[in-house]
Amino acid sequence: MSDRKILMIPGPIEVSPEVRAAHDGPPPGHLAPPVIEAFGSALEQMRAVWEAPASAQPFLIAGSGTLAMDMAAANLLQAGDRALVFGTGYFSDRMAEILRRYGADVATEDAPVGEAVTLSQVEVALEREKPKVVCVTHVDTSTGVRMNAPAVAAKARAAGALTVVDGVCATAAEALSMENGDVDIYLTGSQKAIGLPAGLALMVASERALATRDALALPPPYYLDFHQWRPIMKAYEAREKAYFATPATNLVRAAAVGLEQILSDRFDGETGIRARTARHAHVACAMEGAWQAYGLEHLCRAPADRGVTLSALEYPPGVGPALVAEVAKHGVVVAGGLHPERKADYFRVGHMGYAITRVDMLEKTVTAVGLGLNALGADVDVEAARNAFRTTYDSES
Ligand code: PMP
Numbered sequence: 001m002s003d004r005k006i007l008m009i010p011g012p013i014e015v016s017p018e019v020r021a022a023h024d025g026p027p028p029g030h031l032a033p034p035v036i037e038a039f040g041s042a043l044e045q046m047r048a049v050w051e052a053p054a055s056a057q058p059f060l061i062a063g064s065g066t067l068a069m070d071m072a073a074a075n076l077l078q079a080g081d082r083a084l085v086f087g088t089g090y091f092s093d094r095m096a097e098i099l100r101r102y103g104a105d106v107a108t109e110d111a112p113v114g115e116a117v118t119l120s121q122v123e124v125a126l127e128r129e130k131p132k133v134v135c136v137t138h139v140d141t142s143t144g145v146r147m148n149a150p151a152v153a154a155k156a157r158a159a160g161a162l163t164v165v166d167g168v169c170a171t172a173a174e175a176l177s178m179e180n181g182d183v184d185i186y187l188t189g190s191q192k193a194i195g196l197p198a199g200l201a202l203m204v205a206s207e208r209a210l211a212t213r214d215a216l217a218l219p220p221p222y223y224l225d226f227h228q229w230r231p232i233m234k235a236y237e238a239r240e241k242a243y244f245a246t247p248a249t250n251l252v253r254a255a256a257v258g259l260e261q262i263l264s265d266r267f268d269g270e271t272g273i274r275a276r277t278a279r280h281a282h283v284a285c286a287m288e289g290a291w292q293a294y295g296l297e298h299l300c301r302a303p304a305d306r307g308v309t310l311s312a313l314e315y316p317p318g319v320g321p322a323l324v325a326e327v328a329k330h331g332v333v334v335a336g337g338l339h340p341e342r343k344a345d346y347f348r349v350g351h352m353g354y355a356i357t358r359v360d361m362l363e364k365t366v367t368a369v370g371l372g373l374n375a376l377g378a379d380v381d382v383e384a385a386r387n388a389f390r391t392t393y394d395s396e397s
Contacts, residue, residue, distance in 0.1 A: 009335040010310040010350035012191035023254035038256035039236035045259035051177035055207040062248040065168035065189030068201035074220035079103030084131035089140030116305040138170035139307030142338035146307040153182035173280040184209040195353035284308035289388035309352040326372035
């Protein structure tokens with residue numbers, strides 16, 4: 001590694017040398033055979049990472065996670081339809097705002113900052129609102145709160161609603177299988193646990209989601225319409241030429257490699273996506289050892305409600321947002337708080353994607369946070385934290 005700082009924010013993140021190599025180079029045309037092959041392979045691999053049935057449709061589109069959120073809203077709802085959003089932070093608030101832009105009648109059920117919405121609240125809200133569509137943020141990057149998205153989706157389905165899960169800070173790190181048909185759209189952006197540079201919106205839509213789009217009275221905005229993209233995705237998966245709007249060809253090449261790396265993972269007796277999610281949980285646990293050694297508290301107090309992709313940690317007494325710059329002096333970029341109500345109270349460390357396979361990067365992060373804390377007078381034991389981290393990290397079975 002050069003003296004370049006490592007990027008340990010909750011996205012964008014470090015990417016593997018193989019992904020970088022696949023991305024680099026002169027831009028290929030969208031009809032070049034290697035791009036068609038990479039596109040087809042990326043879509044097939046998305047089915048495996050999302051654990052999606054054959055009837056579901058993966059979409060890989062130039063844009064960011066917010067584009068995928070917009071597409072979900074535009075293809076499932078029209079003016080007057082009822083939607084219910086479970087609020088766990090900044091990004092679920094964003095989803096509610098997007099839905100309103102499509103004229104949906106949006107109800108929100110919000111948890112206090114740093115908490116998840118409980119499943120009994122979910123049941124009551126479903127009964128009260130009778131929504132067409134339910135939206136849940138799998139891990140809200142602003143708070144570190146994880147919702148039990150599979151359980152919410154099962155309840156929503158039983159209540160006759162469709163479920164959209166924002167997996168931007170979760171997909172390929174938190175367990176979620178589309179196999180049983182409970183989740184209707186699971187969406188993400190390329191710059192998070194999928195392990196690619198920013199610039200792609202990735203989502204898989206269930207058969208019910210596709211049928212819901214078919215039944216809309218008015219078509220969604222042009223670039224967002226499943227009907228425009230679906231024939232293109234089908235063509236690429238069949239390794240045929242297709243054009244609707246120019247794909248991000250370098251990123252498509254990178255996606256084929258990045259998804260392959262996820263699917264070739266082996267960890268704790270598991271393979272593929274299951275290994276990858278288990279590895280993320282293991283690393284989150286190892287990082288937790290270090291945070292405890294530093295005496296740091298999470299914004300999300302309940303361990304069972306914390307995502308594995310990031311740590312949102314409160315500044316200890318006497319330490320504030322200046323910590324982020326102190327940590328950067330030791331070669332690691334972490335992020336400040338994001339939730340509008342609490343952002344001066346905490347900082348965020350990402351641990352997802354390629355970095356979870358790099359013990360040197362994780363250990364450097366633990367060290368840099370400790371040195372930063374010390375510089376601001378917190379007097380923590382960096383060696384003890386590193387040992388706590390290593391003990392768990394090395395306990396990989
Ligand atoms: N949802 C979540 C949970 C996110 O973390 C983010 C990005 N940080 C978004 C949505 C929006 O994604 P993007 O910035 O790629 O548009």
